[in-house]
Amino acid sequence: xxxxxxxxxxxxxxxxxxxxxxxxxxxxxxxxxxxxxxxxxxxxxxxxxxxxxxxxxxxxxxxxxxxxxxxxxxxxxxxxxxxxxxxxxxxxxxxxxxxxxxxxxxxxxxxxxxxxxxxxxxxxxxxxxxxxxxxxxxxxxxxxxxxxxxxxxxxxxxxxxxxxxxxxxxxxxxxxxxxxxxxxxxxxxxxxxxxxxxxxxxxxxxxxxxxxxxxxxxxxxxxxxxxxxxxxxxxxxxxxxxxxxxxxxxxxxxxxxxxxxxxxxxxxxxxxxxxxxxxxxxxxxxxxxxxxxxxxxxxxxxxxxxxxxxxxx
Amino acid sequence: xxxxxxxxxxxxxxxxxxxxxxxxxxxxxxxxxxxxxxxxxxxxxxxxxxxxxxxxxxxxxxxxxxxxxxxxxxxxxxxxxxxxxxxxxxxxxxxxxxxxxxxxxxxxxxxxxxxxxxxxxxxxxxxxxxxxxxxxxxxxxxxxxxxxxxxxxxxxxxxxxxxxxxxxxxxxxxxxxxxxxxxxxxxxxxxxxxxxxxxxxxxxxxxxxxxxxxxxxxxxxxxxxxxxxxxxxxxxxxxxxxxxxxxxxxxxxxxxxxxxxxxxxxxxxxxxxxxxxxxxxxxxxxxxxxxxxxxxxxxxxxxxxxxxxxxxxxxxxxxxxxx
Amino acid sequence: xxxxxxxxxxxxxxxxxxxxxxxxxxxxxxxxxxxxxxxxxxxxxxxxxxxxxxxxxxxxxxxxxxxxxxxxxxxxxxxxxxxxxxxxxxxxxxxxxxxxxxxxxxxxxxxxxxxxxxxxxxxxxxxxxxxxxxxxxxxxxxxxxxxxxxxxxxxxxxxxxxxxxxxxxxxxxxxxxxxxxxxxxxxxxxxxxxxxxxxxxxxxxxxxxxxxxxxxxxxxxxxxxxxxxxxxxxxxxxxxxxxxxxxxxxxxxxxxxxxxxxxxxxxxxxxxxxxxxxxxxxxxxxxxxxxxxxxxxxxxxxxxxxxxxxxxxxxxxxxxxxxxxxxxxxxxxxxxxxxxxxxxxxx
Numbered sequence: 016x017x018x019x020x021x022x023x024x025x026x027x028x029x030x031x032x033x034x035x036x037x038x039x040x041x042x043x044x045x046x047x048x049x050x051x052x053x054x055x056x057x058x059x060x061x062x063x064x065x066x067x068x069x070x071x072x073x074x075x076x077x078x079x080x081x082x083x084x085x086x087x088x089x090x091x092x093x094x095x096x097x098x099x100x101x102x103x104x105x106x107x108x109x110x111x112x113x114x115x116x117x118x119x120x121x122x123x124x125x126x127x128x129x130x131x132x133x134x135x136x137x138x139x140x141x142x143x144x145x146x147x148x149x150x151x152x153x154x155x156x157x158x159x160x161x162x163x164x165x166x167x168x169x170x171x172x173x174x175x176x177x178x179x180x181x182x183x184x185x186x187x188x189x190x191x192x193x194x195x196x197x198x199x200x201x202x203x204x205x206x207x208x209x210x211x212x213x214x215x216x217x218x219x220x221x222x223x224x225x226x227x228x229x230x231x232x233x234x235x236x237x238x239x240x241x242x243x244x245x246x247x248x249x250x251x252x253x254x255x256x257x258x259x260x261x262x263x264x265x266x267x268x269x270x271x272x273x274x275x276x277x278x279x280x281x282x283x284x285x286x287x288x289x290x291x292x293x294x295x296x297x298x299x300x301x302x303x304x305x306x307x308x309x310x311x312x313x314x315x316x317x318x319x320x321x322x323x324x325x326x327x328x
Numbered sequence: 329x330x331x332x333x334x335x336x337x338x339x340x341x342x343x344x345x346x347x348x349x350x351x352x353x354x355x356x357x358x359x360x361x362x363x364x365x366x367x368x369x370x371x372x373x374x375x376x377x378x379x380x381x382x383x384x385x386x387x388x389x390x391x392x393x394x395x396x397x398x399x400x401x402x403x404x405x406x407x408x409x410x411x412x413x414x415x416x417x418x419x420x421x422x423x424x425x426x427x428x429x430x431x432x433x434x435x436x437x438x439x440x441x442x443x444x445x446x447x448x449x450x451x452x453x454x455x456x457x458x459x460x461x462x463x464x465x466x467x468x469x470x471x472x473x474x475x476x477x478x479x480x481x482x483x484x485x486x487x488x489x490x491x492x493x494x495x496x497x498x499x500x501x502x503x504x505x506x507x508x509x510x511x512x513x514x515x516x517x518x519x520x521x522x523x524x525x526x527x528x529x530x531x532x533x534x535x536x537x538x539x540x541x542x543x544x545x546x547x548x549x550x551x552x553x554x555x556x557x558x559x560x561x562x563x564x565x566x567x568x569x570x571x572x573x574x575x576x577x578x579x580x581x582x583x584x585x586x587x588x589x590x591x592x593x594x595x596x597x598x599x600x601x602x603x604x605x606x607x608x609x610x611x612x613x614x615x616x617x618x619x620x621x622x623x624x625x626x627x628x629x630x631x632x633x634x635x636x637x638x639x640x641x642x643x644x645x646x647x648x649x650x651x
Numbered sequence: 652x653x654x655x656x657x658x659x660x661x662x663x664x665x666x667x668x669x670x671x672x673x674x675x676x677x678x679x680x681x682x683x684x685x686x687x688x689x690x691x692x693x694x695x696x697x698x699x700x701x702x703x704x705x706x707x708x709x710x711x712x713x714x715x716x717x718x719x720x721x722x723x724x725x726x727x728x729x730x731x732x733x734x735x736x737x738x739x740x741x742x743x744x745x746x747x748x749x750x751x752x753x754x755x756x757x758x759x760x761x762x763x764x765x766x767x768x769x770x771x772x773x774x775x776x777x778x779x780x781x782x783x784x785x786x787x788x789x790x791x792x793x794x795x796x797x798x799x800x801x802x803x804x805x806x807x808x809x810x811x812x813x814x815x816x817x818x819x820x821x822x823x824x825x826x827x828x829x830x831x832x833x834x835x836x837x838x839x840x841x842x843x844x845x846x847x848x849x850x851x852x853x854x855x856x857x858x859x860x861x862x863x864x865x866x867x868x869x870x871x872x873x874x875x876x877x878x879x880x881x882x883x884x885x886x887x888x889x890x891x892x893x894x895x896x897x898x899x900x901x902x903x904x905x906x907x908x909x910x911x912x913x914x915x916x917x918x919x920x921x922x923x924x925x926x927x928x929x930x931x932x933x934x935x936x937x938x939x940x941x942x943x944x945x946x947x948x949x950x951x952x953x954x955x956x957x958x959x960x961x962x963x964x965x966x967x968x969x970x971x972x973x974x975x976x977x978x979x980x981x982x983x984x985x986x987x988x989x990x991x992x993x994x995x996x997x998x
Contacts, residue, residue, distance in 0.1 A: 188779040195719060196793045196845070197766030199759070206792075210783045370864040371835075483953050513706040514891055518935035518949050540865055543894070543937025547944060566941045584869040588936040589943055591897030591921040597869035601834050 022214060025291045035283025042277045046095040053089035057245055061085060072265050079265035081250075082257040090245050091269045097246035098277060101162055101231040106223035108166030110173055114216055117177025118204055122185055132178065139171045144233065151239045158241040165230050173219050180212045214292035222285035225278040232274050247273050330398075331501055331534045332382075332420075333358040337395030339374075339381055339558075341605065348391070349605040351377045352558045355395070356634060359551075361501070364528060364535035366545035366566070368581075369555035370602050375538050376425075378555070379504055382536075383422060384412050400501070418448045421500035425507040428487035431479040437490045438465070438475030444497040464493040468523060485516035489523065496527070503527075504536040509544055521547055542585045546570055554578050557603045557613030560634050564641040574643035576620040612646065620647055656694040657732055657885050658718065658853065663691045664726035665713050669958060685957050687713040689909030689965075690727075695885055697852075700876070702896035702917060703889040704932070705906035708954050711889040714906075715855040718887065719769050731769060731853065739765045763797055770846035774858040776838035780830040786841055787826035790814060793849050813844040816881075817874060836867035843874060847882075854878075855887045860895060872899050893936045897921045902990070905929045908957060908965045915991030926993040927970050964996065972997050 063084030072079040078087040120128040235248025247270035254267040339352040352374045369375045397404045441461040451457040462472030468489040509517040552569040554562045562575040580598045600617040611628040621627045634644045665688040688710040703711040716722040720740025729736040742758025773779035814822040817840040860868040876899045903917040913926040924930045931948040950969045967977040984992040
């Protein structure tokens, strides 16, 4: 569609956005082709001699070995899978929940809106981390449980954003026109309101990816991650418990840097998108009367040195 | 005495790609002290550009490429920016389109009028300024003590009056009003027209009225300049323009304007659309919509010059011959 | 030709509550209402063009919205082809006239049957088209909503006919474009085309030309007029501009503060206005000829706040000929000629 082309053209002109895209591409490739890229399979049982445990980087093990004698680089590459799956899937779910709540509250207004928004506020003011900890410890650990917990806690901002946009869009004349044509509420929402809010939702969802990744890492770091999968947060957890005393920086730094890398990439992309799609005041006219009045009122300086305006005969 | 004289004014806009678009070409007119001129045209014809260039307030992309603007004998395009600032508001003042909705919401109406006077040093003391601001408000039909109120406490018509009072703060010789009645209700429109007429008489103001509304021009103006596609189509006294129009565009524009005195009469709109700046026809800019010409080569090739076909009646059309 | 009334408005009232400030709620100050429409009755005949003229706040747009069932009247009723519009628009018609069976349709079908027969043209062509839809999507959407069982080629024929009837020919040239690629006049034609594909019987045109350039206005008005001729559509044209109304409407209702103050054949009302408000409006309408400048009757002040409507005749505070009696008595309609009436005690 035309407007999407426009967004893409503007996007391409933003260097930071392109840097972000590049950084994200590296992570995506790592995740997609992990079995090809990783020198070892981290799930394979390895027989270790004591000198292998936390062995520093060297031949055959670029980033050294961890406390179980496994290759850190391979774990790091496989860990990208968990982080990215959690990031993308949770952000998709929270986008879905937030958009539905925001559209419903904004379009129908009244009591529906009040009830939904009070619930949203309630979730917003509750500190996320303790709540996640409680839910996971009651519910048990697992990849999908983590994804769900993050999704149901991270949609609130999207809901607020969508609702405020819908409130102004639904007053516009083309929505009234659709109503006069006999369009159902569902059609008005899906065909006329959603497309106007979509770019903002996408920008917000992209930013949500990075918060989801960080949330997952936090949970894993606190020992509540999926025990069957390697993730960067879990690597940090092990490193923190067992490697620090041995000064094994090669075990601690890589997962930390990886988390920062991916989050930064996504924030760069998200910020650029948001800058492009966020609605600003657009004026129909050549100029804004307020500025003109202040220009007209500019204090006479009576500086003689200024040159006359450009007049080419 | 001629207060304002514009000779051969041409203005280009530079696009981002460095292409110059010809927004105004060869604009010429003059305005006597105490008279009123209507600058008429459809949206995009360049009338706002002309108005801004008189004040040298063109947006950055605008370039005056040719011409002179004489105010009381002095070419405003040759003086320094500092001198120009002394001319703006004090000698030549302006009522901007939509200015009534752009008043500062957190300052009283009076203080906004006083600001203009203080910046131009036309008052000596605060009391003096208050007194004059009160007088100005009374002049435009607002009780002086309402000056202590904020813009949102004023109705639309009153805000427009306040904006006019502001424009008059420094006793200008010329008042340029851009669509001063557009977006106002019919009765308020009539009130503002009446007010401008009174002010013009009492203060011996010269008035330039920029508008698309032929009716308002016929009510108020002595002379009319019809613009089309950045050029002057026709320039004559109001009576000539409305009763003996020479240019095909003027003729059609009048036919397209409903006259309340003749209800039920036929209206004929002008087929086609005004030219866009980036695709101006090579010859006469009205040629693609003209009903008089039949694609005569000269109309297709050359921009018609502005010719005086009878005393005081200027027409830019290859097919209109002088008498 | 005998005129069949297709639309009958009976004593219509529409009020909107004023949202009270927090401080007013604490002070328990009484709830206030805006009296947008305050007792309006008139009928419109099949194939007629009626002008509803008034300043902002006169209630003309509200009347239009109620006629289409987009708002529900506070009091009074509107009958369109014999059915109560507010029931129809909410799908609550129970019995059908002449056994047309409308009352037996489902709610949704009732609503759609009203929408199909009564359509609207909006004021601002820059706002009333969805900027993310192509012209094709905009004009075909009504057909999709109403699911008329048309085949693809029939749909295309209908869209093409609607666009070309509205002066957008050849239609293929326009339908892949987006609204922001069109001029204001072309957009307004798309709006009209979008209403016409459903082949409605009633069209409410709410200030359709006030945002357009003078040279294009006549175009849109001529288009509306030709639609009446070609399709026998009934049109309600709301406007603040007497001159455009004078050009193409049959009858004119002048509104002031929620009430019709004068109603009659357009030419008669404009040539011989009887209500002092109409007289003032006619006298201040700018005439495009300096030789015809007239004595203007300028009313002082502005239209009062529709929250507190003046007692007696609502026009008396601004009326140049008001007397004490006007402050007390709400004037009844006085018949001036067969079809011409005005609400003034001084006639």
